[in-house]
Amino acid sequence: MAATKVGGKGMEANFHAGSDSSFCKPTCLPEQCATCNVRHLSICGALEEDELGALASITSFVELTGRDPITAEGEAADYLFNVTRGAVELYKLLPDGRRQITGFLFAGDFLGIALNDSYAYSAEAVGGVSLCRFPRKKLEGLLDRFPKLERRLLNVASNELVQAQDQMLLLGRKTAKEKVCSFLVRLSDRAGERGDDPNTIYVPMSRSDIGDYLGLTTETVSRNFTQLKTTGVIRLLEGGMVHIPDLGTLRDLTEES
Amino acid sequence: MAATKVGGKGMEANFHAGSDSSFCKPTCLPEQCATCNVRHLSICGALEEDELGALASITSFVELTGRDPITAEGEAADYLFNVTRGAVELYKLLPDGRRQITGFLFAGDFLGIALNDSYAYSAEAVGGVSLCRFPRKKLEGLLDRFPKLERRLLNVASNELVQAQDQMLLLGRKTAKEKVCSFLVRLSDRAGERGDDPNTIYVPMSRSDIGDYLGLTTETVSRNFTQLKTTGVIRLLEGGMVHIPDLGTLRDLTEES
DNA sequence: CGGCCGGTTGACAATGGTCAACAAGCGTGG
């Protein structure tokens, strides 16, 4: 796949405008929305069925693979996104290449709150990802029409800020072991929220991604994983799955309230 | 001064409701708003003069000294605030007492975006502070009436998220020296934005506060300050003032783009 | 088959933390 950014001019072949869906009245939803299983989780959930058409009409549907870039830090923020499948990582770089991943996004998450005209971070796909892409100007126009949508965005921003505070506490004050355990607990909590088994979590990201998220090196992450493994707190399964026999034990190691 | 929180039941003697200002029509602004010099910077700036009365009517004006608490992490978020004078610090604690300061607020800043029913962090005054206090429910009511206000809050949240990303990069990936220099540069930038001299900045917080903000110990902060002092990058003046002869040199030490 | 990538492990180093002593400033109370 080409390494063109989704926000840029390329990849036009990779997505289809919502209005493309042939003989469909404006109020009729494109197939992607009709079958979307994270609609109630995402910002779309703020709108009623009959209002959703307006949002859908400005939406393009994007499919990504591998490590396709989505946004680049500092670039004009012309598009905002909804993740409907897969995982996305957000990161910032220092000039010498040091990287800090500021967050992972999953299905239902919104990408593009943290910006003032230009993106505050780069975003790239981790494996297969589906996105809804909204032109920023047009989305802002919809905010005027649907205050409910704006309220929802404010809630999203609020929640992201709460998460950001937690992450600052983790980065600034937790030990390597506490960081790794907190990370696993968070993935487990999210799995639970999605209705998945919180004791068997999917960890799609590499050790180096985890390190860059927790402010550690890959080696330290790896060492802590093996230590948790040998002490029986976790079991590493096939395909990036991790089994946690006793969440209480793991949670005790995070030092969280 | 009593250690009662401003969000709680105490301190009623310390503030005056905006509507107290005697024979004043609802549209007439209380003295505090009329003379407020950060109105255009704060969320109030989103409203026209004639709309401000509605906001003022739900506002209480609070004066704090010393280390008075404003909010406590986990507590019901019944009030939101505007800082109109002084400095406020926001922090989170681990059960064993480790502390992470997630941000400092100054005049014009809004306090209370990062919440979902309960405050995500504790907030306390650093020295003398003046606040405008809004009951959350009533403020939310105003958001329905004034979409401009909601838009402004979304912008505030957006900016805070951008800052939070920067702080994560700092906490996770910068060295002690880079952290301290970044901190000074930020204070200098803010001084410049306020129209103050960016070469002579006011650092009102203690070494321990700075350490808890940067994920360092007081000793490491102190050592880095003296190193910057002996290499001539900064000069420590009276009353917490710091002189920076050459901002370029300092900026080079932050490793920022 | 061979090279590359991701993960693991080991030896060692260094950044930053811990512990302790000390100085300066400041308010309190004799």
Added chain:
DNA sequence: CCACGCTTGTTGACCATTGTCAACCGGCCG
């Protein structure tokens, strides 16, 4: 007015956690 104690900041000696560098393993893909 001075002595005292408390807090804050500074500095030093030492140490530990985590980073660095390197080797190695296994899987995957060309």
